Amino acid sequence: MSARAIETAPAIALDIGATAIKIAAISRQGELLAVRRIATPSSPEPTIAAALDEIHGLANEVDLDPASVAGIGCSIAAFVTDRGRIVATAHLGEAWVAYELGDRLSASLPANYYFALDAPAPTLGEAYFGAGQGCRDFAYVTVSTGVGAGLFLNGAIYTGGLGWAGGVGHVIVDPEGERVCAGCGNRGCLETYAATQGILALARESIERHPESLMVRIAPAELTPRAIGDAALRGDVAARCVFETAGRYLGLGLTNLVDITSVQRIVIGGGVALAGDLLLEPAREVVRQRAFPPDHRKVEIVPAALGDLSGVYGAAAMVFNDIRINIESGN
Ligand SMILES: [Zn+2]
Known part of the structure; x- marks a missing residue:
């Protein structure tokens, strides 16, 4: 050829x-x-x-x-x-x-x-063809069955000397957290709040406190982050609270991420992130309150552009x- x-x-x-x-x-x-x-x-x-x-x-x-x-x-x-x-x-x-x-x-x-x-690969996808374009330093964070990140630093993928850089799903966001993390066995990991099982656990707790919630009418097998998101978009307060809580914990994880890496942008993908601003706005709010130095509060937190591709x-x-x-x- x-x-x-x-x-x-x-x-x-x-x-x-x-x-x-x-x-x-x-x-x-x-x-x-x-x-x-x-x-x-x-x-x-x-x-x-x-x-x-x-x-x-x-x-x-x-x-x-x-x-x-x-x-x-x-x-x-x-x-x-x-x-x-x-x-x-x-x-x-x-x-x-x-x-x-x-x-x-x-x-x-x-x-x-x-x-x-499949952490660096989607990061490169967003870097060259998606929401990371034009950015020399950004993190791609996927929120789905787990939470993970790919780091694009100085214009290249960074995996770390031990190979596991970007394990943001297992940063501790609640030292008193009770749920055991399915991924690592610790307690209080970001995944226990913001990944699929974490969201479902928050929903079950929320249903107990809000018997009037639309979520009560969803069969347990059909209770998914997407179904909870749909209820939230229909104005269900309990469902909105689920994403509010998950989003705030995600915001703590992202605060740690930006404080350590000083990236300019965080691109959020994965199935749970399809909830969009329901999840991202509480996360942005926490980063605006907590990140340090103040320049880190300006980090852009944007949805991925390429979806599941x-x-x-x-x-x-x-x-x-x-x-x-x-x-x-x-x-
Ligand atoms: Zn964990």
Whole structure:
């Protein structure tokens, strides 16, 4: 392939999560040429087979030769080396540990591959194509089943010397907190208030105090952050209180984050963050009151721009900008 063809070729991007895999073709300008979503099979081999099938199907759909793309980027819910060896995963299952994802993919489909954990990957997506554009230093915070952050510092991903930078979900926001954190086993972590299970626990407490709440009419199995958000938008005071409380705790976590990193902007993504200002406004209020020095109170707290596609956009950004994330060296 000529240099000119490589310069203009799109990237194929994979985002392998615990519940869904997204496969996309993305142009260098950030145009989403095609995207597919499938459920994640329970072990590595069927996952790879399904992903390869979808890559070929998607390439057909947009008349693309998978062998002539600029590269294939892969975001995955696992600690992964830049060559695609899985080191650890809390979400995908033990069968993935030590799996040679890079070797397995290139044996079936030779290409220029890039790999990253699903915290730096969406951060890169927002950095190059979304709400982090034009920002040299920002944090991408995801609020969903857990809370985590990717740090983009000095114009590059920062993972830290030990590899875990951005674990904002486990900063202690309530030393007297009683709920045990499902992620780390401590008490009082930000996740126990602002992630999905934390929000649901707050909702159950709120329902007890407010039997008139619209939330009482929601079947327990259907009580989700989205359903609580809908009730809040319909004026339900108890539901608004849930997000008010979760948002204030999120604000404490973000205060710690900005005080330590001095980032200019915090981009918030993840399913719980779809509640928008219901969650973000109380968080901003706490940061405006608590951050120090006063310059930190001006940090912009904005919603992510790419929704659930920030991971595939980040995978494409790695390809186009030749970004290798080496978790063993801290950058
Ligand atoms: Zn924790």
